[in-house]
Amino acid sequence: MMEEEWADRRGTVSMEGECGGGGISGPPELSLTGRSTTTEAVTSRLYYPPFQLERRMSRTRARAPCRAFLRPPNVMKLVAAVDHYRRRGSAVAYFSSVNSKTNPEKHGGTDIPKGGTPGGEAPVRPSSLLPAINPQGTGYIAWLVVVTLCYYYNACCIPLRECFLRQQEADTWKYWMAADYFSDLIYLIDLVFVKPRLMFLEEGLWVTDISLTSTNYWTKAQYKLRIGRSVFYIFFFIHLNACAFRKTDAVEKVNHNITTYLFYTYHASRTFVTAGLYRPRPTFTFTIAVSCLSSLLIFAFLIGQIYEIFETASRAQIEHRDRVDRCVQYLKKLNVPKPEICRVTDWFAYIWKQQHCFAEQKNKILKEKNIELMSKPEYSPDMATCDFFLFAKIKNLLRGQRFSSPEEAAEEYEKHVSEVTREEWHKCFRNRRIANTELSAVQHETGRGHGSAHMSTLSKVEVFHGCSQALLRELVLQLRPVSFLPGDVVVRRGDVGHHMYIVKSGVCCVMSPDEREVLATLREGSVFGEVSLLGIEGARRRTATVRSRGYSSLFALSKANLDRTLLYDREAALVLRRRADQIMRENATRQARNRLKNLENQKKLRRSQKKNLKEF
Numbered sequence: 051m052m053e054e055e056w057a058d059r060r061g062t063v064s065m066e067g068e069c070g071g072g073g074i075s076g077p078p079e080l081s082l083t084g085r086s087t088t089t090e091a092v093t094s095r096l097y098y099p100p101f102q103l104e105r106r107m108s109r110t111r112a113r114a115p116c117r118a119f120l121r122p123p124n125v126m127k128l129v130a131a132v133d134h135y136r137r138r139g140s141a142v143a144y145f146s147s148v149n150s151k152t153n154p155e156k157h158g159g160t161d162i163p164k165g166g167t168p169g170g171e172a173p174v175r176p177s178s179l180l181p182a183i184n185p186q187g188t189g190y191i192a193w194l195v196v197v198t199l200c201y202y203y204n205a206c207c208i209p210l211r212e213c214f215l216r217q218q219e220a221d222t223w224k225y226w227m228a229a230d231y232f233s234d235l236i237y238l239i240d241l242v243f244v245k246p247r248l249m250f251l252e253e254g255l256w257v258t259d260i261s262l263t264s265t266n267y268w269t270k271a272q273y274k275l276r277i278g279r280s281v282f283y284i285f286f287f288i289h290l291n292a293c294a295f296r297k298t299d300a301v302e303k304v305n306h307n308i309t310t311y312l313f314y315t316y317h318a319s320r321t322f323v324t325a326g327l328y329r330p331r332p333t334f335t336f337t338i339a340v341s342c343l344s345s346l347l348i349f350a351f352l353i354g355q356i357y358e359i360f361e362t363a364s365r366a367q368i369e370h371r372d373r374v375d376r377c378v379q380y381l382k383k384l385n386v387p388k389p390e391i392c393r394v395t396d397w398f399a400y401i402w403k404q405q406h407c408f409a410e411q412k413n414k415i416l417k418e419k420n421i422e423l424m425s426k427p428e429y430s431p432d433m434a435t436c437d438f439f440l441f442a443k444i445k446n447l448l449r450g451q452r453f454s455s456p457e458e459a460a461e462e463y464e465k466h467v468s469e470v471t472r473e474e475w476h477k478c479f480r481n482r483r484i485a486n487t488e489l490s491a492v493q494h495e496t497g498r499g500h501g502s503a504h505m506s507t508l509s510k511v512e513v514f515h516g517c518s519q520a521l522l523r524e525l526v527l528q529l530r531p532v533s534f535l536p537g538d539v540v541v542r543r544g545d546v547g548h549h550m551y552i553v554k555s556g557v558c559c560v561m562s563p564d565e566r567e568v569l570a571t572l573r574e575g576s577v578f579g580e581v582s583l584l585g586i587e588g589a590r591r592r593t594a595t596v597r598s599r600g601y602s603s604l605f606a607l608s609k610a611n612l613d614r615t616l617l618y619d620r621e622a623a624l625v626l627r628r629r630a631d632q633i634m635r636e637n638a639t640r641q642a643r644n645r646l647k648n649l650e651n652q653k654k655l656r657r658s659q660k661k662n663l664k665e666f
């Protein structure tokens with residue numbers, strides 16, 4: 051019962067209040083307890099018909115675990131029905147998958163992007179032999195365990211064999227080789243077949259299209275850079291090692307040609323892969339010492355590289371993961387169905403993806419500017435600015451000193467402060483100014499600052515291009531941030547409009563009256579919901595339904611505030627009016643065209659019926 055109730059609430063979150071469209075006002079958070087209104091329940095049914103069908107399948111199974119139902123032909127029929135159903139409704143299919151690399155408008159017809167379901171459910175793709183892999187699924191985690199075991203086998207057994215088990219008999223050696231090839235095969239399968247099929251999150255929805263997942267995997271710049279950099283360093287060290295071997299080798303008879311170089315490179319590579327345990331010939335003591343030292347260096351380097359990789363999964367990330375785990379545990383305790391838990395984890399992933407960027411950018415700038423950050427919290431804003439640049443220097447001077455009284459410490463401190471030269475003071479304040487500007491620029495870009503972020507979005511809105519700075523600043527204070535989840539209705543056709551919306555991030559889709567076609571795709575800086583606010587005759591209610599495609603953050607501007615702004619800015623009023631007229635004209639033309647098409651279809655049908663009757 052509870053599961054059904056949850057399932058029926060699918061796609062419904064805390065409401066923004068205007069027209070029953072899903073929205074979260076203020077800081078983004080997922081409200082699982084928000085009661086679904088009738089409209090939303092209908093919406094979720096309309097919006098997720100294929101999934102309702104799938105869900106009904108699972109419910110039927112649960113209610114009647116009869117084997118006949120699970121017979122392969124029946125299951126295949128249902129799968130085909132789901133597939134057919136999904137393909138019929140273009141807008142439904144459009145929303146049920148993310149194929150963001152393709153132009154959404156192009157999918158207005160029956161050309162449906164392949165994809166999965168919102169909320170992280172495994173997609174139904176009967177035609178595909180190897181479907182996309184859910185990185186949070188049990189199957190993938192089991193696979194990771196296998197890959198890790200192979201990794202440990204390679205990491206531990208190869209040096210062990212090299213050192214202790216060299217004198218192997220032929221039949222034992224066979225088994226070692228088989229194990230080696232097996233672990234290599236697992237690596238290869240992981241690299242070529244598994245990793246490129248890993249689903250990834252885009253705009254909060256899982257991308258399941260294989261071509262997109264593999265493109266995402268292979269084109270990941272960071273991944274490429276890391277591999278490329280590591281491979282380059284390894285070759286570089288092998289090369290240096292080979293040169294060092296040659297230089298320290300006592301045998302002088304060897305010719306100086308490419309074969310000699312290859313010979314020494316071979317020895318250097320073997321030393322490298324065996325961590326210096328392989329002893330190259332000739333056994334000149336100095337050569338051995340150099341090889342051991344270089345191997346140690348290489349190992350230190352490799353450990354540094356591994357540390358760097360692990361470091362990126364920083365403390366914040368670990369804390370974030372911990373928070374997600376605790377939340378998931380709690381939801382499990384409440385017996386929340388799995389799809390809903392997936393929705394929550396997707397939301398967490400989305401939030402992390404957004405905030406993570408900010409932290410990385412900020413750290414990059416601080417690193418570039420050589421700005422030292424305190425590890426302890428800021429006790430007061432005044433102290434923080436001082437600590438930021440100057441305190442480190444004074445602290446170094448005072449390091450290790452002991453004082454018998456606070457007065458003595460203060461005296462010593464004052465002495466050091468008075469010794470700070472004029473240039474250093476200048477540098478300190480200059481650095482501080484740079485940091486402030488740079489950080490506010492980052493906040494501006496990433497939307498973490500408050501007023502500045504709103505301003506940055508507003509400056510992209512064409513309607514307000516002509517507005518004065520003062521008016522914009524006033525507008526900024528009136529914007530209310532709201533967030534929407536995948537598929538949520540922002541405004542519904544026919545409802546009374548109270549707000550106009552500005553897209554801060556994400557994508558919103560203007561739907562056709564039957565919700566089968568996407569009329570327009572609105573991205574960052576776009577404005578919608580203004581037509582019904584302008585009081586134009588014949589357009590006093592919402593002219594279209596607008597849905598959020600993935601996760602989206604919008605700014606809502608109330609009718610009263612818009613009216614006040616337009617009173618002062620005649621130009622903006624004109625732009626909005628012109629835009630509204632154009633939209634209404636377009637919609638009217640489209641409706642007329644559709645009506646004509648329907649009439650023609652009806653005529654054709656009647657004609658064919660008459661023909662059939664005559665033939666009969």
Ligand SMILES: Nc1ncnc2c1ncn2[C@@H]1O[C@@H]2COP(=O)(O)O[C@H]2[C@H]1O
Pocket residue numbers: 541547560569570577578579580581582583591592593594595596633636637
């Ligand atoms: N054909 C269209 N192209 C772009 N935007 C549209 C179109 N039709 C409606 N809209 C927007 O969708 C909004 C729905 O609410 P409003 O009628 O208040 O304002 C509408 C417009 O901003």
